[in-house]
Amino acid sequence: MEQNNITSKQVWVGILLVSILIAGYWLADRLTSDKENKDKQDVIKEVIKEIIVKRPTCPDASTSFDELKNASQIVTLAKDLNSYGQNNQLINTKYTLVKSVGSGSQIACGYLYVKAHVGNRPLQLEWEHPYVKPGQFGGHIITENAIVNREVASTTELLFNLSNITYRIDNNTSEIEKADWAALFNVTNKIKFEIALNTTDPRGTLDEVSIAYQCWSPETGQITHDCRMEVE
Secondary structure, three states: OOOOOOOHHHHHHHHHHHHHHHHHHHHHHHHHHHHHHHHHHHHHHHHHHHHHOOOOOOOOOHHHHHHHHHOOOEEEEEEEEEOEEEOOEEEOOEEEEEEEEEOOOEEEEEEEEEEEEEOOEOOOOOOOEEEEEEOOOOEEEOHHHOOEEEEEOOEEEEEEEOOOEEEEOOOOOOOOEEEOHHHHOOOOOEEEEEEEEEOOOOOEEEEEEEEEEEEEOOOOOOEEOOEEEEEO
16 A cells, blocks of 8 residues: 655645635735725715715895895896886897806806886786796796895885796796706806896886806815806
8 A cells, every 4th residue: 555655845835825825815805805995985085075065055145145245246137127018028128148257166056136116116026027037947037935025115126046046937827937047057158138027017127137146166165256247
């Protein structure tokens, strides 16, 4: 009978192979754990980034509008515009092209301000209201959602949050649409506005239609002051 003789050299080679195998399993497990940890860290970073760079909002407060106005972050779309409706048509509709410019900043939020009167009286909001339409996302503005709705002397002042504009495309329909005009300004740098006053009285006048805006940086999430809106 033949006997297998195991030399000390073979024993050491076997020990070395086992050691290599164990080290390989340890390294593979470590690499897998590192990858899992890296994936978790990447997810956490994305969540943190999403929180940090979330687009700022403007509060439903006239004081915030006043601050933007005082900082000259406001653009006038129409002034002293005589406008009214006749035979289901808006007369003297004004078309204004608004351009947004800046060095990387965008429009975060803002306000739509309207001041109007009819003859020597304020608006009768039951049937008289502003018509403001940027692109395809506006029309007969629903005044019930105004932040400010007040009569000053013979005029009506209305203030709306730019991120929550509600309107009817057709004044004869009951369907109400909603749009975020602040986001709309970041889709394109030029928007054409249609502006008029819905009233049957030929004395209808839009004293002022303006937009106040707040700038921000999508990279840092911080409020900035280097964007600008202007009438072209």
